[in-house]
Amino acid sequence: MTKHQKRLSVPKSWPVERKTDVFTVKAGAGPHGKEGVPLLILLRDVLGYVDSKKEARYALSEDAILVNGDPINDEQRPIGIFDIVAFPAREEYYRVFPDEGGRLSLTEVGEDAAGSRLGKIEGKQQVPGGDTQLTLHDGTNVIVEDGSEYSANDSIVIDNEDKSIVAHFPYEEGALVTAVRGNHGGKIGEVDAIDVTPGSGSNTVTVSTEDGGFETVEEYVVVIDENFTGGDD
Structure with missing residues (x-):
C-alpha cells in the first residue's frame, strides 16, 4: 500500500497547497477517519518546525510532541478537529479549529486550556x-x-x-455552535431552530451569526462555548 497521497485529492479540510507538488504524506490508521491530517503536515507545512520526515521522527522519538496529552511517535498519526497539539518544551499549545472556509487551522491556547x-x-x-x-x-x-x-x-x-x-454542552436552541464542514465551515453562531426531517434525511439547523446567519445539516455543527472560539482562554 502506498504511503503517499495525491494533493489534488486530499479532503478540503487539509491545510495543504494542492498545486505545488503531486504528492503529500498519507494519514495512518487512527482517529478522525479520512478527515484526519497527518501530524507531519502540521509540523512541516503549517508550523515549519521540521523540514523532513526524518526530523519529525527525531522530535517524536524525544516525546517532544503531545496530542491530547499523550506523547506521539508516529508522524502519520491523524490529527483532526478539536485535538490539542502541545509542545511542552516550547511552552506552545494549539487547538485544531476550522478557519473560515472549513480548513483545519491551529489556534494557540494557554496551558490550562490545553x-x-x-x-x-x-x-x-x-x-x-x-x-x-x-x-x-x-x-x-x-x-x-x-x-x-x-x-x-x-x-x-x-x-x-x-x-x-x-x-457538558447540550445541543439545543440557543446553544453556541461552530460549523466544521460545508459551505459555512468556520462560522460561529447560536442555534435559532432545529428542523427535524422525517425519515432518514438529515435534520437541519438554522444558526444566527453577527453577519446574518446560515442553515446547514446538524452533522456539520458542533456545540462549543466561548472558551473554544479563540486563544484568550
Missing part, C-alpha cells in the same frame, strides 16, 4: 454491566455510569490526563 479537549457525541449505547458508551466525532469512546443526561449531538469536554468528563 489540558482538555472537546468532543461531539455521535453515538450512545449501553454496554454490559449497565454503563453507557459515548462515541465521539473522532471515533474514541467514553464510558459513563449514567448516560441519561447525554444525547447525540451534545458536546463534552474531556480532561486529557484522567480522561474524565469536565463539562
